[in-house]
Amino acid sequence: MLALKLLLRTGFEYVEDCFDIIFGAKWNPFYQLGALGWFYYWIVVVSGLYLYIFFDTGVTQAYESLEYLTHEQWYAGGIMRSLHRYASDALVVMIVVHLLREFAMDRFRSARWFAWITGVPMLWLVFAAGISGYWMVWDQLAQYIAITTAELFDSLPFFGESIARNFLMDSKLSGRFFTLMVFIHIAVPLFMLFMMWIHILRHASPKVNPPKELAIGTFSMLLILSFVKPALSQAPADLKIIPATVNLDWFYLPVYPILNDVSGITVWITLILATIFLMFIPWMPPGKKTPVAEVHLDNCNGCSRCAADCPFSAISMEPRTDGSNYKLEAVVDADHCVSCGICVGACPTATPFRTKSNLSPGIELPEDKIAELREKTIAASEKLTGDDRVLVYGCGKSLNPAEITNEEVGVVTMPCIGMLPPSFIDFVLSKKLADGVFLTGCRDGDCSYRLGIKWTDARLASERDPHIRKRVNQDRIGKYWAGLTRSKQFFNELTAFRQRLKKLSLLETETAAESKQSSEKVDV
Amino acid sequence: MFKLRYILGQIIAFIPFAMGIGYFSDSPSYTYHDPEKALIMVSFSHASEHKDECRRFSQEELSAMAPNMRRPMDCSRERVPVYIELMMDGQNLLSQSYNPTGLAKDGAASIYESIPVEPGQHEISVKLRDSSRESGFDYEGNVSINLDAKELFVIDFRKDHNGFNFQ
Ligand code: SF4
Ligand code: SF4
Numbered sequence: 001m002l003a004l005k006l007l008l009r010t011g012f013e014y015v016e017d018c019f020d021i022i023f024g025a026k027w028n029p030f031y032q033l034g035a036l037g038w039f040y041y042w043i044v045v046v047s048g049l050y051l052y053i054f055f056d057t058g059v060t061q062a063y064e065s066l067e068y069l070t071h072e073q074w075y076a077g078g079i080m081r082s083l084h085r086y087a088s089d090a091l092v093v094m095i096v097v098h099l100l101r102e103f104a105m106d107r108f109r110s111a112r113w114f115a116w117i118t119g120v121p122m123l124w125l126v127f128a129a130g131i132s133g134y135w136m137v138w139d140q141l142a143q144y145i146a147i148t149t150a151e152l153f154d155s156l157p158f159f160g161e162s163i164a165r166n167f168l169m170d171s172k173l174s175g176r177f178f179t180l181m182v183f184i185h186i187a188v189p190l191f192m193l194f195m196m197w198i199h200i201l202r203h204a205s206p207k208v209n210p211p212k213e214l215a216i217g218t219f220s221m222l223l224i225l226s227f228v229k230p231a232l233s234q235a236p237a238d239l240k241i242i243p244a245t246v247n248l249d250w251f252y253l254p255v256y257p258i259l260n261d262v263s264g265i266t267v268w269i270t271l272i273l274a275t276i277f278l279m280f281i282p283w284m285p286p287g288k289k290t291p292v293a294e295v296h297l298d299n300c301n302g303c304s305r306c307a308a309d310c311p312f313s314a315i316s317m318e319p320r321t322d323g324s325n326y327k328l329e330a331v332v333d334a335d336h337c338v339s340c341g342i343c344v345g346a347c348p349t350a351t352p353f354r355t356k357s358n359l360s361p362g363i364e365l366p367e368d369k370i371a372e373l374r375e376k377t378i379a380a381s382e383k384l385t386g387d388d389r390v391l392v393y394g395c396g397k398s399l400n401p402a403e404i405t406n407e408e409v410g411v412v413t414m415p416c417i418g419m420l421p422p423s424f425i426d427f428v429l430s431k432k433l434a435d436g437v438f439l440t441g442c443r444d445g446d447c448s449y450r451l452g453i454k455w456t457d458a459r460l461a462s463e464r465d466p467h468i469r470k471r472v473n474q475d476r477i478g479k480y481w482a483g484l485t486r487s488k489q490f491f492n493e494l495t496a497f498r499q500r501l502k503k504l505s506l507l508e509t510e511t512a513a514e515s516k517q518s519s520e521k522v523d524v
Numbered sequence: 525m526f527k528l529r530y531i532l533g534q535i536i537a538f539i540p541f542a543m544g545i546g547y548f549s550d551s552p553s554y555t556y557h558d559p560e561k562a563l564i565m566v567s568f569s570h571a572s573e574h575k576d577e578c579r580r581f582s583q584e585e586l587s588a589m590a591p592n593m594r595r596p597m598d599c600s601r602e603r604v605p606v607y608i609e610l611m612m613d614g615q616n617l618l619s620q621s622y623n624p625t626g627l628a629k630d631g632a633a634s635i636y637e638s639i640p641v642e643p644g645q646h647e648i649s650v651k652l653r654d655s656s657r658e659s660g661f662d663y664e665g666n667v668s669i670n671l672d673a674k675e676l677f678v679i680d681f682r683k684d685h686n687g688f689n690f691q
Contacts, residue, residue: 022533089545144556154636162634165567168678169691213527214534221538229546242674244559247550260556 001284008104013485016443025444027214033098035210036218038196040094043087043222045189047080052186055136057178062138063236070232082226085249088130090222092251095119095126103281105448110289111202111312111338113282118199120278125192130252132185136178139233140243143167146177148256155264170239202336204313205451290415291366292337295330297321299349300362302328305465306343309418311450312336315343315363330363340449341365341419345456348466351423352377368414370421377424380410381433387505388498390478391434393420395441397448399482399490408498410434417441418452422459422468429476436476436501438494443483453481475504561640562671564617564648566610568681571632572624572654576600601630607653608635609661610679612646635681643673650679650688663687 016030023029029036054077056065069077099119102108108116131149135142150164166172200206209215234247248256259267293306293314307315307330314336317328330343343363344350350361352374359371381391385407392404392411401411414420417439425437439456447453458464460477468477478497482490557563578599586594603624610618617639625631646669651661663681665688671677680689 019537022530022537024530024533027530027534085549086542086545089549090541093545151636154634161569161632162567162636164636165569168565168567168676169680171691213530217531217534217538221542225542225546231549240676242557242563242676244557244674245553245555247553249550250548251545257554257556 005104005106008100009106010485012101012104013443013483016446017485020443023214025446027211027217028445029210029214029218030097030101031443031445032207032210032214033094033101034200035207036214037091037094037098038208039210039215039218040087040091041189041193041196043083043219044091047084047087048189050080051077051084057136057175057182059138059173059175059178062136062178063233066137066233070230074230078230079223079226082229082231083222084133085231086222086225088133089249089251090218092126092130095122099123099278107448108282109338111314111336114202114336115199116282117279118195120275122192122195122199123278124275125188125195127252129185129188129192130249132181132188134249134252135181136185137233138178138237139235140237141234141246141248143237143239144243144246145253145256146237148259152259152264152267156268168239173239202313203450204311290339292334292339293332293341293343293363293365295332295363296360297324297329297362299360300326300329301349302326302330303348304328304330305346305348306330306363309346309451309455309464310337310343311340311452312338314338332363338449339365339367340416340452341368341414342416342449342452342455344368344370345419345421345452345459346466347421350421352421352427353423365415365419368419373412373414373420373424374427376412377428378433380405380412381428384408384410384434387435388501389434390436390438390494390498390501391428392438392440392494393417393424394439395419395448395452398441398484399487403487404490404494409494416447416449416452418447418449418455420456422466425460425477426469426472429472435505436478436497438497439477439479440482440490442481443486444481446483476501557674558640560643560673562643562673562675562677564610564612564639564641564677564679566608566618566635566637566639566650566679568679569632569634570606570652570654570681570683572603572606573656574600575602575604575656601628603630603633604654604656606633606635607661609651610639611649612641614647617641641671643671643675645670648677648679648690652681652687665690 012030016028019028019030025031051069054065054069054073056062066081069081071078102116131145134145135149146167147164150162150167153159154162154164166174166177200208210218234243255267255271302317302320304317307317314333316331316333318331320326320329322329341364344361344365347362350364350370352359352370359374361370364370377391381389384391388408390409392401392409394401394404394411394413395417396413396415401413405411420439428434428437441453441456442448444453455464459466460468460474460479462468478493478500480490480493576599578597580596581589581598605621605623607621608618609616618637620637622633622635623629624633647666648669649664649666652663653661655662665679667690669677669690678691680691681687682689
């Protein structure tokens with residue numbers, strides 16, 4: 001399982017690297033799978049609403065009304081129908097890839113079980129919505145789906161009367177089935193929307209909209225596809241004739257051919273076991289829960305920055321309980337906290353300039369204390385020699401520090417780069433522990449803890465508290481978001497950074513010498 | 525400049541995605557029934573007779589019962605299996621027993637069989653036993669049919685509608 005996950009993760013990262021070149025990190029669809037899912041969902045809803053206006057729910061009229069939309073009103077109804085179909089297919093692709101990717105990247109552990117577990121039922125819902133949709137067309141595919149689905153339900157021991165029998169003779173076919181299908185086809189997506197909302201409930205600033213350019217790109221793709229290959233019905237259903245050959249939508253109906261060879265009950269058991277297995281993945285070994293962030297009220301001034309930066313909405317600001325003059329205090333919800341440390345990076349009291357004995361910030365991770373980070377920083381820099389000494393701060397989800405460390409480069413890692421308070425960079429440079437500080441972590445746009453890179457970039461650019469101090473020479477800060485796979489580019493960037501540092505040192509020595517000379521002249 | 529590169533990139537990447545979606549949304553087609561054959565379906569549910577005959581309670585038995593539980597007849601709930609035999613042109617296509625449904629075996633037996641056959645003229649004979657008799661049948665139906673390829677022929681059974689019903 002671990003090997004499979006690593007293989008999947010490496011595979012994803014290599015493919016995503018290619019997509020970074022093609023789309024750019026900002027538009028890379030792999031970093032927007034959830035948001036794209038939402039986008040496809042809305043296309044399906046809007047196009048579905050249009051189709052519903054013209055759709056006739058009678059047994060015989062359903063097919064005709066869709067034929068009218070497809071052929072007579074091809075420019076609107078036909079396009080809407082095609083968009084409805086293709087966006088639904090794209091939605092299935094997004095959901096499956098999203099699930100595989102979150103699994104590969106290990107993003108389901110600790111408090112993230114919630115998003116995982118609320119995502120799994122979505123698979124059932126999306127298939128139920130899709131299958132009921134194909135049923136409503138009442139063409140030969142619908143006839144096949146109706147009989148096969150009914151047979152699948154008949155294989156369960158709860159139904160006394162066979163449902164499939166209703167689809168063998170026209171005389172037995174009831175309009176009520178159609179009403180039921182329409183109901184399912186509307187109710188299931190509505191319930192799905194509710195589940196999608198629950199799914200992202202614990203995420204601060206959830207990504208529900210893809211970047212505009214990607215949205216335009218993907219919508220244009222669906223639109224062009226709708227013109228080039230309009231979605232069509234198959235021949236009308238006729239219960240006296242076996243369709244024999246059907247054009248399956250393989251995104252929604254891959255299970256159906258299996259039912260020809262395997263009993264319905266076996267399929268049910270397999271599907272249910274697979275769902276239970278998926279549900280339990282967050283608790284599979286090695287599922288050690290790391291201790292969650294702790295608030296030290298003695299040092300918390302109630303500034304709310306930790307709450308604003310926590311990507312998992314795990315911190316709330318509550319009225320003070322320790323009688324201090326501050327109004328609020330940070331409170332961590334242990335069930336939501338994933339121990340990323342991003343809150344520590346946001347806390348103004350997490351600074352290495354404070355004396356070692358008093359280095360307990362308002363909030364910190366019990367297993368990655370700020371005092372330890374300071375010690376590691378000093379220890380890593382002590383070994384460095386030369387005039388291009390670099391201290392790399394990296395996250396535990398990206399490059400292996402052992403590969404990077406040498407005489408000129410020291411490495412300090414933490415759960416997420418968002419845990420690094422900007423004051424540490426100031427500390428390293430002002431105390432001359434290194435000539436430059438280089439930051440790395442997951443790939444740009446794909447922080448394992450969602451917002452670590454975003455907040456780090458914003459803090460360095462002084463766009464978000466805590467800002468980096470003005471006195472810090474930004475030329476001595478480098479960064480490259482490498483992930484697991486981009487070690488070659490990482491080393492290229494690091495080498496280039498060190499060359500810049502060398503030049504900078506040279507320039508500074510020359511400037512210092514010149515100013516010394518001119519001051520000597522003045523003295524003379 | 526970069527944007528143009530990424531826009532071109534999007535176009536290049538979306539073409540195979542669109543082709544994939546367009547293709548797999550209705551292809552490859554799937555054949556689940558031999559198009560050269562017709563299909564006979566035997567499909568109905570039928571409540572067979574009870575396993576044991578009803579018997580009248582004796583006076584002693586009745587007086588031993590609580591007044592609100594007294595009833596004249598003692599009938600077992602369990603039903604016998606439904607046995608069906610289907611012959612086509614003298615050839616046996618189906619001979620099978622179907623157990624009654626329900627935990628107490630008191631429900632109707634459900635029969636749902638599909639049998640692909642060659643198209644053409646056929647003599648169909650179907651027999652059903654739903655009582656505890658050892659041999660022979662309680663219902664029989666015969667029909668002469670001419671089936672086309674892919675045609676569905678349904679054999680239904682309804683006790684209250686003279687037994688077998690062919691469609
Ligand atoms: S470590 Fe801090 S930022 Fe990360 S989830 Fe926990 S409370 Fe939120
Ligand atoms: S950022 Fe630090 S000081 Fe501010 S509320 Fe959070 S724990 Fe307290």
